[in-house]
Amino acid sequence: MSSTPNPPDPFTALKQAYDDAAQAWGQTVEQMVGTEEFAAASGQFLKRYVEMQAAVRTSSAAAADSLHLTTKDDVARVAQLVGNVERKVDELTDELHALVDRLAQVPGTNVLSELGERLTSIEASLQRLTAGPAVARGRDEAPPRATEKGAGTRSRASTGRTRSPRTTEQSPS
Amino acid sequence: MTTTPNGGDAPENLAELFKLDKLEEGMRISMFGAEIETGTTPKDVVWTRNKTTLYRYNPIGPIAHRPPVLLVYALINKPYVFDLRPESSFARHLLEHGFDVFLLDWGEPGWEDRQTSFDVLVGEHLPKAEERMLRASRSDDYTLFGYCMGGTMAAMHAALRPERVRNLVTLTAPIDFSDAGTFSVWTDREHLDAEMVAAGLGNVPGELIDLGNKMLRPVTNYVGAQLTMWERLMGGQDMTGWLAMSKWVNDGVAFPGRAFAQWIGSFYQENRLVKGEMTINDEPVDLSRIAMPLLNIAGERDHIVPPGMARPLNDLVSSVDREFFLLPAGHVGLLVGTGARKGLWPKVSGWLEARSG
Numbered sequence: 177m178s179s180t181p182n183p184p185d186p187f188t189a190l191k192q193a194y195d196d197a198a199q200a201w202g203q204t205v206e207q208m209v210g211t212e213e214f215a216a217a218s219g220q221f222l223k224r225y226v227e228m229q230a231a232v233r234t235s236s237a238a239a240a241d242s243l244h245l246t247t248k249d250d251v252a253r254v255a256q257l258v259g260n261v262e263r264k265v266d267e268l269t270d271e272l273h274a275l276v277d278r279l280a281q282v283p284g285t286n287v288l289s290e291l292g293e294r295l296t297s298i299e300a301s302l303q304r305l306t307a308g309p310a311v312a313r314g315r316d317e318a319p320p321r322a323t324e325k326g327a328g329t330r331s332r333a334s335t336g337r338t339r340s341p342r343t344t345e346q347s348p349s
Numbered sequence: 350m351t352t353t354p355n356g357g358d359a360p361e362n363l364a365e366l367f368k369l370d371k372l373e374e375g376m377r378i379s380m381f382g383a384e385i386e387t388g389t390t391p392k393d394v395v396w397t398r399n400k401t402t403l404y405r406y407n408p409i410g411p412i413a414h415r416p417p418v419l420l421v422y423a424l425i426n427k428p429y430v431f432d433l434r435p436e437s438s439f440a441r442h443l444l445e446h447g448f449d450v451f452l453l454d455w456g457e458p459g460w461e462d463r464q465t466s467f468d469v470l471v472g473e474h475l476p477k478a479e480e481r482m483l484r485a486s487r488s489d490d491y492t493l494f495g496y497c498m499g500g501t502m503a504a505m506h507a508a509l510r511p512e513r514v515r516n517l518v519t520l521t522a523p524i525d526f527s528d529a530g531t532f533s534v535w536t537d538r539e540h541l542d543a544e545m546v547a548a549g550l551g552n553v554p555g556e557l558i559d560l561g562n563k564m565l566r567p568v569t570n571y572v573g574a575q576l577t578m579w580e581r582l583m584g585g586q587d588m589t590g591w592l593a594m595s596k597w598v599n600d601g602v603a604f605p606g607r608a609f610a611q612w613i614g615s616f617y618q619e620n621r622l623v624k625g626e627m628t629i630n631d632e633p634v635d636l637s638r639i640a641m642p643l644l645n646i647a648g649e650r651d652h653i654v655p656p657g658m659a660r661p662l663n664d665l666v667s668s669v670d671r672e673f674f675l676l677p678a679g680h681v682g683l684l685v686g687t688g689a690r691k692g693l694w695p696k697v698s699g700w701l702e703a704r705s706g
Contacts, residue, residue: 191580194572202568209564210531212540218564219540226549233551252461259399259461266398266477273484 368583375582379575383595388429390441392452396481400456401470403478405449405485406432406440413447414705416515417486419479420452423498424470424608425558426601428454430685431496434593437685439694446698448705451482453499458605463551465605467502467612472630475506479513490515492701496684497521497654498612501622504662508638509629516704517668518644518697521654521680524636525661526620530652531565536617543613547606555601565652594685623661636662642670644700646693651680672700 208214233248240247279288392404420440422428431452432440443450453475458465483491490513495503500522507514523529535541546553563570574595581588604612621627627634645663647656656675663673676683676692683693 188580188584191576194576198568198573202566205568206531206566209567210534212534215534215537215540218535222541222546226546230549248460252459255459255461262398 371582375579378578378582378592378595382599383592385434385589385592385596387434387593387596388432389435390432390438390444395451395485396478398474398477399465400458400462401474401478402454402456403481404452404454405482406444406452408449409441409444411447412449414449414702416488416491416705417449417451417482418443418492418494418701419482420450421475421493421495421499421503422453422455423496423502424455424602424604424612425498425555425562426597428452428499430597430681433597433685434589437590437593437689439684439689439697442690442694443698443701446702448698448701449486449488451478451486453478455602457602458552460551463547463606466607467505468630470608471502471505471509472632475502476510479506479510483513489513492516492518492705494518494697495520495522497680498523500659501616504636504639505622505627505629505634507641508634508636509632511638511641514641516642516644516701517639518646518701519659519662520646520684520693521648521651521659522645522662523616523654523658524665525623525658526617527623528655528657529617530655532617532653535561536613538618541613543610543618546613547610551606552603553606553609555603558604559599559601562653590687594681598681623665636665637667639666640668642704643668644672644674644697646674646676646683646696648676648678648680648683650678651683653680670704 237247237249391407393407394402395405396403420428420431422430432438435441440450440452455470455474479491483489493503493507493514493516495501495518497520500519501524503517504519504522504524507517526533529536536543550557578588578591578595580586581591615621615627619626622634622636625633625635643663643666645659647654647659649656660673663671674696676688676696678686678688678692683689
């Protein structure tokens with residue numbers, strides 16, 4: 177089955193024309209922009225542009241100031257303060273890293289885990305201590321009518337009784 | 350489509366005949382710019398300082414090479430050029446080859462950053478990013494990869510703090526500014542007062558920087574790019590690559606005023622780096638302190654950083670293992686062009702694999 181050719185695409189034609197002429201055009205224009213004259217002219221243009229931008233900025237800042245509006249400089253100052261805080265946090269992080277590094281270098285494996293184990297043993301002792309009065313209460317329980325003061329007295333007495341095993345437990349260490 | 354009396358295909362209506370939908374799309378692109386998702390490879394923020402952000406790309410597979418790679422881009426345009434589209438992503442290529450990839454993004458400066466200089470960026474932010482990257486990756490050393498001005502910054506950092514830079518890769522990095530082509534003429538002190546520009550504008554708008562880059566080849570950049578777009582669009586070709594590139598090219602960021610004045614003054618006008626006169630926070634930048642393996646890459650058709658600006662780095666360093674690699678490509682094409690997948694990418698990953706054991 178034969179097909180009629182699609183209508184000519186104007187962009188393909190344009191691209192073809194461009195490809196044919198681009199090298200010559202390109203070189204000519206590149207030579208032109210590479211001249212001292214072009215550099216001088218663009219330098220002058222840039223100078224005027226910068227002067228204009230600076231004048232606009234100065235006048236808009238003055239207008240904002242007279243209207244008691246926040247200027248770009250005000251926002252920049254706040255941003256710098258935030259940046260300073262960020263830097264300090266960064267420095268603290270560095271110090272924390274250094275501390276962690278130093279701890280890791282302490283001989284005797286892991287200091288933190290050793291501390292953790294000792295804390296666990298202290299916690300266990302404390303639990304026994306707190307459990308002691310309850311046990312004692314259960315053993316020497318006064319009649320329910322006993323006053324709080326009386327109970328407290330008994331409790332202290334019980335605590336006194338439970339001290340000795342703890343002392344014994346700790347002595348080997 | 351309907352069939353013509355002689356058996357051919359004919360457009361059903363005028364809209365189809367004149368491809369009005371495509372004309373509308375082309376007009377929209379010409380007027381409002383290309384819209385396409387870019388920089389889609391997932392990454393996490395590791396560290397920030399002011400506008401500078403250090404990212405870590407999420408690994409695609411197991412990390413096979415211990416030293417991470419830090420990608421550093423210029424202060425102009427945005428660093429998603431390293432990860433333009435999934436099919437044209439250099440970062441993804443490195444991830445696929447088992448590298449742990451980090452990206453340093455200088456961000457978009459605000460008015461408060463107009464005094465930010467290379468002393469701050471190279472002297473403070475880059476070393477801090479290095480430290481945070483090494484901590485995050487639990488590595489002792491790394492590969493520093495700098496592209497364009499990012500390459501110049503990377504070289505300066507490698508000279509100032511060489512201790513932890515295991516490999517240095519520079520891609521189209523301007524080092525010797527004695528002959529920068531047309532830029533040398535434009536930035537001549539007689540025509541351009543960079544201090545006046547920085548003082549007057551604060552930050553130099555991205556559009557102005559973009560204008561300067563495009564005016565190097567105005568016919569190609571202004572006429573050729575548009576015609577290529579129309580040709581691809583009307584011809585029904587895939588527009589993805591063109592759109593992504595167009596978006597990136599036109600997505601400039603402002604140049605911090607102080608850094609701009611330094612870039613034009615100390616580099617283009619005074620060529621301090623190769624003369625050994627460049628200082629960062631009063632510390633001399635001595636390129637001969639670079640002794641790590643160096644891969645220095647340039648593009649034959651690069652008109653922004655001609656190979657002559659990049660090549661001298663190899664003569665200034667003291668690295669025994671050094672290579673200058675010239676690719677038949679332009680400034681951006683060598684990283685994301687159709688040839689990059691077979692040219693630059695395997696060259697870099699192969700070179701790094703041999704030096705990342």
